[in-house]
Amino acid sequence: MSAMNSEESGYFGAFGGKFIPEALVAAVDEVAAEYGKAKADPAFATELEELLVHYAGRPSALTEVPRFARHAGGARVFLKREDLNHTGSHKVNNVLAQALLTRRMGKPRVIAETGAGSHGVATATACALFGLKCTVYMGEVDTRRQALNVARMRMLGAEVIPVTSGSRTLKDAINETFRDWVANTDTTHYIFGTVAGPHPFPAMIRDFQRIIGVEARRQILERAGRLPDAAVACVGGGSNAIGLFHAFLPDQDVRLIGCEAAGHGVETGKHAATLSAGEPGILHGSRSYVLQDEEGQITEPCSISAGLDYPGIGPEHAYLHEIGRGEYRPVTDDAAMQAFRLLASTEGIIPAIESAHALAGALDVGAELGPDGLILVNLSGRGDKDMDTAARYFERNAT
Amino acid sequence: MSGNIRLLADTLARAGKENRAALIAYLPAGFPTVDGGIAAIQAALYGGADVFEVGLPHSDPVLDGPVIQTADDIALRGGVRIGDVIRTVREAYRATGKPVLVMSYWNPISRYGIERFARELAEAGGAGCILPDLPVQESAAWRDRATKLGLATVFVAAPSSTGPRLREITAAGSGFVYASSLMGVTGARAADGEAAPTLVRRLREVTDLPVCVGTGISNAAQAARVARYADGVIVGTALVKAVLDAPDEAAALTAVKTLTAELAEAVRRT
Ligand SMILES: Cc1ncc(COP(=O)(O)O)c(C=O)c1O
Numbered sequence: 001m002s003a004m005n006s007e008e009s010g011y012f013g014a015f016g017g018k019f020i021p022e023a024l025v026a027a028v029d030e031v032a033a034e035y036g037k038a039k040a041d042p043a044f045a046t047e048l049e050e051l052l053v054h055y056a057g058r059p060s061a062l063t064e065v066p067r068f069a070r071h072a073g074g075a076r077v078f079l080k081r082e083d084l085n086h087t088g089s090h091k092v093n094n095v096l097a098q099a100l101l102t103r104r105m106g107k108p109r110v111i112a113e114t115g116a117g118s119h120g121v122a123t124a125t126a127c128a129l130f131g132l133k134c135t136v137y138m139g140e141v142d143t144r145r146q147a148l149n150v151a152r153m154r155m156l157g158a159e160v161i162p163v164t165s166g167s168r169t170l171k172d173a174i175n176e177t178f179r180d181w182v183a184n185t186d187t188t189h190y191i192f193g194t195v196a197g198p199h200p201f202p203a204m205i206r207d208f209q210r211i212i213g214v215e216a217r218r219q220i221l222e223r224a225g226r227l228p229d230a231a232v233a234c235v236g237g238g239s240n241a242i243g244l245f246h247a248f249l250p251d252q253d254v255r256l257i258g259c260e261a262a263g264h265g266v267e268t269g270k271h272a273a274t275l276s277a278g279e280p281g282i283l284h285g286s287r288s289y290v291l292q293d294e295e296g297q298i299t300e301p302c303s304i305s306a307g308l309d310y311p312g313i314g315p316e317h318a319y320l321h322e323i324g325r326g327e328y329r330p331v332t333d334d335a336a337m338q339a340f341r342l343l344a345s346t347e348g349i350i351p352a353i354e355s356a357h358a359l360a361g362a363l364d365v366g367a368e369l370g371p372d373g374l375i376l377v378n379l380s381g382r383g384d385k386d387m388d389t390a391a392r393y394f395e396r397n398a399t
Numbered sequence: 400m401s402g403n404i405r406l407l408a409d410t411l412a413r414a415g416k417e418n419r420a421a422l423i424a425y426l427p428a429g430f431p432t433v434d435g436g437i438a439a440i441q442a443a444l445y446g447g448a449d450v451f452e453v454g455l456p457h458s459d460p461v462l463d464g465p466v467i468q469t470a471d472d473i474a475l476r477g478g479v480r481i482g483d484v485i486r487t488v489r490e491a492y493r494a495t496g497k498p499v500l501v502m503s504y505w506n507p508i509s510r511y512g513i514e515r516f517a518r519e520l521a522e523a524g525g526a527g528c529i530l531p532d533l534p535v536q537e538s539a540a541w542r543d544r545a546t547k548l549g550l551a552t553v554f555v556a557a558p559s560s561t562g563p564r565l566r567e568i569t570a571a572g573s574g575f576v577y578a579s580s581l582m583g584v585t586g587a588r589a590a591d592g593e594a595a596p597t598l599v600r601r602l603r604e605v606t607d608l609p610v611c612v613g614t615g616i617s618n619a620a621q622a623a624r625v626a627r628y629a630d631g632v633i634v635g636t637a638l639v640k641a642v643l644d645a646p647d648e649a650a651a652l653t654a655v656k657t658l659t660a661e662l663a664e665a666v667r668r669t
Pocket of ligand 1: 089090115116117118119193194195234235236237238239240241306307308352354355380381382
């Protein structure tokens with residue numbers, strides 16, 4: 001793919017780059033250089049593999065969900081069970097790798113942003129394991145809707161700082177983490193949580209999440225005897241989605257379908273469907289699609305899912321969207337919550353609300369494909385953190 | 400009409416001849432209102448600022464501390480538009496004849512249109528732009544337009560900048576180079592110690608551009624210290640704070656004028 005060609009300079013087609021203040025350039029370049037060295041060092045791969053297997057519990061299972069699939073046009077549906085990883089989501093894949101990098105750079109402190117808290121919990125976990133000081137920035141709205149994860153992070157020894165600027169959600173948490181980083185680059189590594197941000201984060205974190213698709217491709221070939229018709233994932237910044245998609249990029253017959261949060265509906269303006277409704281722009285250090293007004297001010301996103309409630313998206317997704325290799329669909333709060341309950345009641349698996357967007361997408365894709373269809377869905381996380389939000393949602397929307 | 404890069408250069412040179420650093424003041428446009436902002440900027444220029452940086456308020460000011468964030472927020476809630484920023488530049492320049500630059504994050508300008516923004520800024524009598532999150536490597540299209548229209552492009556150098564980067568920044572930049580005195584967002588803490596003088600010395604080894612020092616200078620004593628080795632002293636957060644702390648607009652104008660007068664006195668080297 002031509003996506004590979006300019007990756008070294010941080011570009012996926014016209015998207016990516018490094019739109020950062022000069023004060024961060026040295027720190028960001030240091031991360032790129034350290035990652036370059038680590039990639040060439042077999043000891044890094046070995047150490048990471050040890051952690052992924054014996055600490056995080058990889059490979060994650062692939063589960064067929066036939067009772068759920070009856071609602072998906074009768075297509076066969078397999079779930080890649082990132083929810084079963086230690087800490088409960090795919091975020092741990094990236095975090096363990098970046099914690100190793102932090103140690104290689106000799107930095108004693110880590111900062112991170114979090115939306116749903118999954119990335120924050122994973123980061124706090126790795127910091128406990130590696131003996132690193134940890135500060136997590138989280139939008140104040142999200143500290144309330146994901147209170148369980150705040151408690152987990154604090155139990156793990158992290159300092160959690162509620163962010164009260166802007167929309168008080170993920171975007172603002174990222175702003176605040178960058179502000180911390182600018183002042184503390186000497187001692188601190190920023191473990192960015194998704195495939196957005198300045199180069200090298202989008203490509204590096206993609207590499208760390210790539211294992212999802214590598215495993216799933218092998219597993220589904222073994223179990224179903226063929227490649228899926230579609231690989232489906234939810235898209236916030238896009239790390240679990242690119243992690244699933246990347247191994248399938250050369251498989252032109254496998255459709256890559258990203259499910260964006262459509263909130264109350266794209267037509268209402270209250271959504272976080274960046275590729276469906278945004279336009280090219282710069283946010284958090286790279287050029288990609290963003291939700292913005294006609295003067296380049298970022299607009300406030302809206303989603304029931306804290307992890308998808310973000311007005312940007314990783315540049316590689318913008319590229320896959322532009323060349324037509326990726327299909328990006330909006331999924332409303334309501335559709336996601338129906339799928340959330342459906343998976344719980346038919347299969348005994350409570351998904352994260354983020355992942356429920358992918359499940360809702362899979363129901364539609366299954367209906368389109370019919371009974372011969374084969375669908376692979378990334379179940380990016382588990383729903384324990386979401387029980388309050390779900391209870392409140394179903395109370396409000398009692399049928 | 401062409402932009403005022405020459406006026407900027409002459410102003411900085413004249414300050415040097417008068418044995419003082421130039422005083423460069425910053426306030427965002429539209430803060431607390433568009434007209435109130437224009438009045439505050441004019442007060443700073445009448446109070447003794449040599450050059451003005453008009454901030455273009457942004458929804459996501461990642462490089463700014465809480466004080467400027469608050470000001471941007473007030474401006475955006477008040478509905479400030481890019482057209483208002485241009486008008487602010489025009490009125491500040493017209494009233495005082497002093498060089499006026501725009502300081503902006505890149506996305507608003509990129510979205511508004513490079514050509515359109517540059518043309519409107521030059522027509523308003525603007526002297527150029529400071530673009531703190533536009534890296535040199537991404538700046539060719541902007542610089543091309545800016546150069547043709549007589550606008551300066553000011554890049555920021557940081558204490559962490561490597562030697563090769565300082566060379567790149569100063570080779571691409573025009574007007575002056577903005578030396579950030581510390582690692583951190585605006586208004587974060589006082590600039591102390593050796594970071595700023597060291598950076599200025601390193602810059603002088605690679606460029607003849609004037610070197611102006613900013614971030615972390617909030618009072619006359621700090622301004623006086625920096626004025627000994629820098630061509631310009633940039634003050635932003637302290638002025639924003641003066642406006643925020645004032646009980647009403649009249650008091651804000653007085654506070655801005657008083658503070659700039661103190662700072663203008665402090666940047667004299669004798
Ligand atoms: C379980 C889960 N899935 C998905 C996401 C969205 O992130 P990304 O798009 O980077 O996978 C999050 C983010 O918090 C999450 O917690």
